[in-house]
Amino acid sequence: MADAGVEALTTFEQLLAGGLLAGLVFALVAVGLTLVYGVMDVVNFAHGEFLMLAMYATLGLALVGIGPLVGLPLVAIALFLFGVVIYRVFIRRLLAGPPEATVFGTFGLLVLLQGLAQSLFTGDFQSVPHPPFQGTLRLGAVALSQATLVEGIGALVLTGALFAFVEYTETGRAMRAVAEDRVAATLMGIDVQRVNALAFGIGAACVGAAGALLMLSFPVFPTAGASFALTAFVVVALGGFGSIQGALVAALLVGMLEVLGGYYLAPELKMVPVYVAYLAIVLLRPQGLLGRR
Amino acid sequence: MRWHLLALGAIVVLGAAAAFGLRDAVTLDLFFTLLLYAVLGQSWNWISGYAGNISFGHAIFFGCGAYASALCVTHGLSPWLAIPAGALVAALLALVTGFPTLALRGHYFSIATIAVAALVDAFVRTQPWLGRANGFELPIQSGWAALQFPDKGPYVLLALALFAIVQLATIALERSRLGYYLRALRANHAAAASVGIDERRWKLIAFAWSATMAAAAGVLYAQYTLFVDPPSTIALAISIDIALIGVVGGIGTLWGPAAGALVYVVLAKGVALRIGGTGKGYDLVIYGAIICLIAAWKPHGIVGTVVDALRRRRGAADIPPGATGTA
Amino acid sequence: MNAATSSGTAALLEVRGLSKRFGSLRALDGVDLDVAEGSLTGLIGPNGAGKSTAFSCIAGADKPTAGSVRFRGREIAGLAYHRVAALGIGRTYQIVQTFADMTVLEAVTTAALLRHPHLRDAVAYAQDVLAFAGLADKRYRLGRALTIADKKRLEVARALATDPSLLLLDEVMAGLTPSECHDAVGLLRRIIARGITVLMVEHVMEVLMPIADHIVVIAAGKTIFTGAASEAVRDPRVIEAYLGSPLEHREIAEHKP
Numbered sequence: 095m096a097d098a099g100v101e102a103l104t105t106f107e108q109l110l111a112g113g114l115l116a117g118l119v120f121a122l123v124a125v126g127l128t129l130v131y132g133v134m135d136v137v138n139f140a141h142g143e144f145l146m147l148a149m150y151a152t153l154g155l156a157l158v159g160i161g162p163l164v165g166l167p168l169v170a171i172a173l174f175l176f177g178v179v180i181y182r183v184f185i186r187r188l189l190a191g192p193p194e195a196t197v198f199g200t201f202g203l204l205v206l207l208q209g210l211a212q213s214l215f216t217g218d219f220q221s222v223p224h225p226p227f228q229g230t231l232r233l234g235a236v237a238l239s240q241a242t243l244v245e246g247i248g249a250l251v252l253t254g255a256l257f258a259f260v261e262y263t264e265t266g267r268a269m270r271a272v273a274e275d276r277v278a279a280t281l282m283g284i285d286v287q288r289v290n291a292l293a294f295g296i297g298a299a300c301v302g303a304a305g306a307l308l309m310l311s312f313p314v315f316p317t318a319g320a321s322f323a324l325t326a327f328v329v330v331a332l333g334g335f336g337s338i339q340g341a342l343v344a345a346l347l348v349g350m351l352e353v354l355g356g357y358y359l360a361p362e363l364k365m366v367p368v369y370v371a372y373l374a375i376v377l378l379r380p381q382g383l384l385g386r387r
Numbered sequence: 388m389r390w391h392l393l394a395l396g397a398i399v400v401l402g403a404a405a406a407f408g409l410r411d412a413v414t415l416d417l418f419f420t421l422l423l424y425a426v427l428g429q430s431w432n433w434i435s436g437y438a439g440n441i442s443f444g445h446a447i448f449f450g451c452g453a454y455a456s457a458l459c460v461t462h463g464l465s466p467w468l469a470i471p472a473g474a475l476v477a478a479l480l481a482l483v484t485g486f487p488t489l490a491l492r493g494h495y496f497s498i499a500t501i502a503v504a505a506l507v508d509a510f511v512r513t514q515p516w517l518g519r520a521n522g523f524e525l526p527i528q529s530g531w532a533a534l535q536f537p538d539k540g541p542y543v544l545l546a547l548a549l550f551a552i553v554q555l556a557t558i559a560l561e562r563s564r565l566g567y568y569l570r571a572l573r574a575n576h577a578a579a580a581s582v583g584i585d586e587r588r589w590k591l592i593a594f595a596w597s598a599t600m601a602a603a604a605g606v607l608y609a610q611y612t613l614f615v616d617p618p619s620t621i622a623l624a625i626s627i628d629i630a631l632i633g634v635v636g637g638i639g640t641l642w643g644p645a646a647g648a649l650v651y652v653v654l655a656k657g658v659a660l661r662i663g664g665t666g667k668g669y670d671l672v673i674y675g676a677i678i679c680l681i682a683a684w685k686p687h688g689i690v691g692t693v694v695d696a697l698r699r700r701r702g703a704a705d706i707p708p709g710a711t712g713t714a
Numbered sequence: 715m716n717a718a719t720s721s722g723t724a725a726l727l728e729v730r731g732l733s734k735r736f737g738s739l740r741a742l743d744g745v746d747l748d749v750a751e752g753s754l755t756g757l758i759g760p761n762g763a764g765k766s767t768a769f770s771c772i773a774g775a776d777k778p779t780a781g782s783v784r785f786r787g788r789e790i791a792g793l794a795y796h797r798v799a800a801l802g803i804g805r806t807y808q809i810v811q812t813f814a815d816m817t818v819l820e821a822v823t824t825a826a827l828l829r830h831p832h833l834r835d836a837v838a839y840a841q842d843v844l845a846f847a848g849l850a851d852k853r854y855r856l857g858r859a860l861t862i863a864d865k866k867r868l869e870v871a872r873a874l875a876t877d878p879s880l881l882l883l884d885e886v887m888a889g890l891t892p893s894e895c896h897d898a899v900g901l902l903r904r905i906i907a908r909g910i911t912v913l914m915v916e917h918v919m920e921v922l923m924p925i926a927d928h929i930v931v932i933a934a935g936k937t938i939f940t941g942a943a944s945e946a947v948r949d950p951r952v953i954e955a956y957l958g959s960p961l962e963h964r965e966i967a968e969h970k971p
Binding site: 137184187188190191192194195196197198199201202203204205206207208209210211212213214217316324327328331335360362363365366369370372373376377380381382 | 441487488490491492494495498499501502503505506509512513520623627630631634635638667668669670671672673674675676677678679680681682683684686687
């Protein structure tokens with residue numbers, strides 16, 4: 095009996111550690127999404143497809159001999175530029191239309207990018223050849239795959255860096271000013287279009303980095319980003335749209351719930367506790383955990 | 388209104404002629420799909436277009452009908468019974484889930500619909516009496532009593548009848564207290580309350596009717612494909628198809644969903660058939676590009692743009708440039 | 715001339731100790747006011763005094779933290795917004811809240827549907843209200859395409875279409891040119907002549923003075939004066955409250971529109 099108890103506890107610790115690490119990756123994906131929402135009130139439904147593109151880019155670099163971690167800054171920069179271009183030629187136009195234009199415009203982008211990936215790279219699952227960090231690390235009773243650990247820690251560092259950027263740099267302050275009040279920010283001489291483009295680029299760079307990290311342990315295929323993005327939408331809503339701290343808290347919560355749900359319910363029901371938690375919290379606090387009304 | 392009725396009459400006459408005259412199974416299949424999606428798009432349009440609560444979970448109501456049909460037929464009951472039964476279950480589901488969620492604003496509501504739909508999906512997958520993940524294959528029968536036919540003509544007729552009913556209901560909606568109230572709530576919920584509109588009550592009514600229409604389409608779909616499982620009826624992907632059809636045509640307009648369904652079926656499905664793109668992604672590229680173009684250049688959708696243009700020609704609107712979408 | 719508030723006449727609206735807090739901010743801290751049936755009562759006060767919050771709490775758009783709001787003797791504080799409207803309190807907003815993509819006629823018809831559930835009757839009633847409000851020739855315009863003056867007029871017409879017995883008007887003159895103000899005063903006189911009781915927030919004292927039966931002044935969330943308009947400008951508490959805010963003082967002194 096005692097043994098069973100200890101074992102159950104160990105399993106639980108194992109799951110918590112796994113959930114925490116998964117949550118950190120969700121946080122990195124979600125922070126990019128919530129930053130864009132905070133600054134320009136746009137939910138980028140193609141966020142997951144940006145992630146998918148980043149994963150393919152990482153794969154491409156790996157095929158020419160540049161590993162995922164070395165490739166990470168390159169992919170992040172590439173996605174940043176991609177994001178800025180998409181903002182300049184497309185999102186900016188959507189913002190001039192009715193509110194629903196940004197919803198279905200980014201959905202169109204989602205369909206388009208998935209289709210492009212399908213036609214260019216086929217629907218096959220593809221992985222980085224000879225990925226690093228294949229071992230297992232034991233911390234006491236908890237065994238973690240090295241790749242997952244690197245993903246979690248990498249996501250934590252990058253999320254922290256983004257947070258510091260928004261909190262402490264001049265550009266970050268400009269972004270917060272635009273998020274607070276667009277008109278006032280314009281009057282203060284802030285170039286809102288530039289800030290928007292920058293925020294969209296940074297949002298894309300977040301999934302650029304996340305995509306490179308995820309290639310350590312995941313295969314890529316045209317809809318690989320969709321499930322991450324779906325979780326990220328829930329994370330962002332749960333934390334409160336536009337709130338970076340909220341997204342962090344919610345991401346860790348969602349990561350845990352997903353891992354626990356997958357273990358104690360069934361793998362295909364892992365999202366059930368996440369959705370139940372979302373509905374329960376949002377019915378009590380319609381603006382999410384840390385969102386503004 | 389007279390023009391709307393004339394247009395609907397013309398569609399019914401032409402559609403019926405096609406259902407009797409055409410023998411090409413592929414064309415009839417496209418035609419059936421077009422009408423079915425037009426109905427689903429209109430159903431979505433009631434709550435998401437007129438009332439402005441964008442739903443990404445509408446397929447669960449479609450699923451109510453499809454599963455009602457599967458359950459009726461596999462238990463030896465008439466599939467006709469599935470129409471009221473599926474509609475009733477869908478309406479109840481709409482009331483129960485809408486009561487707490489319809490008060491949520493903007494994206495919080497949309498994500499809640501995804502959550503509710505995912506929970507319904509998970510529920511179905513765990514219930515043996517709902518066929519779990521495997522779903523149901525309906526036994527093959529024939530005739531009006533069994534609501535099954537060896538060729539596609541009668542199915543097109545039934546879809547046409549359902550489409551006509553749904554369009555007539557929407558014409559009535561636009562000329563009713565409910566229709567005015569939904570538009571007012573969508574435009575400004577606080578101002579709507581200030582003139583005595585009870586948001587929850589009227590949106591629940593709209594949501595229940597909307598679910599009813601989707602369920603009717605679900606029954607027809609199940610009888611047509613004779614196969615019902617979660618991915619083909621209640622999955623997120625179906626919900627998103629329905630929502631995209633609604634917005635591409637123009638939300639909150641009478642003919643928007645039909646126009647959106649036309650784009651979806653003719654351009655996405657039709658083109659895929661011609662160039663053999665299914666599975667290669669070309670169909671998605673074309674459809675995605677069309678959605679992007681409409682969003683960026685005609686953000687009020689196809690019909691919305693036409694309505695604006697007509698209004699401008701009548702000189703009734705006097706919309707200053709750039710004033711769209713803001714109070 | 716204005717014995718309306720004397721104890722003999724029952725007040726249509728009685729507000730006592732109305733308080734509203736947002737976190738640690740006390741927006742309202744004990745507002746008392748009475749509105750006699752058939753009267754026009756002006757509610758004034760410096761910026762940030764809590765006039766619009768008081769309106770929101772009376773109309774049901776906000777729930778007061780404490781205090782009572784009695785309408786026809788019935789307690790309505792905390793009642794749902796739409797219920798208060800159904801009981802017969804109509805309102806306009808300081809910042810206009812139009813139904814942007816509805817025409818003027820559609821917007822007013824929407825309001826008329828409260829008492830006339832059949833669309834045909836509601837449209838007919840809305841046409842009457844639009845004629846009364848002087849908007850008949852603009853009935854097919856979209857709400858968002860109107861001038862500020864017409865948007866404010868539309869808000870009044872929309873509120874009137876719900877057949878209110880009490881109309882709350884929140885700065886319907888603000889931002890209007892003198893000639894538009896003149897038209898608005900004309901509409902106001904017709905509303906009173908129709909027997910509708912009015913409580914209005916107004917900055918333009920010049921407008922308020924000749925038409926208000928009664929003035930209530932609030933400052934820092936409290937009622938500081940109740941009485942005739944001519945007395946209000948001479949009351950030391952009122953002058954002090956306005957002097958505390960130089961801009962407001964200038965407005966009151968210059969009768970600036």
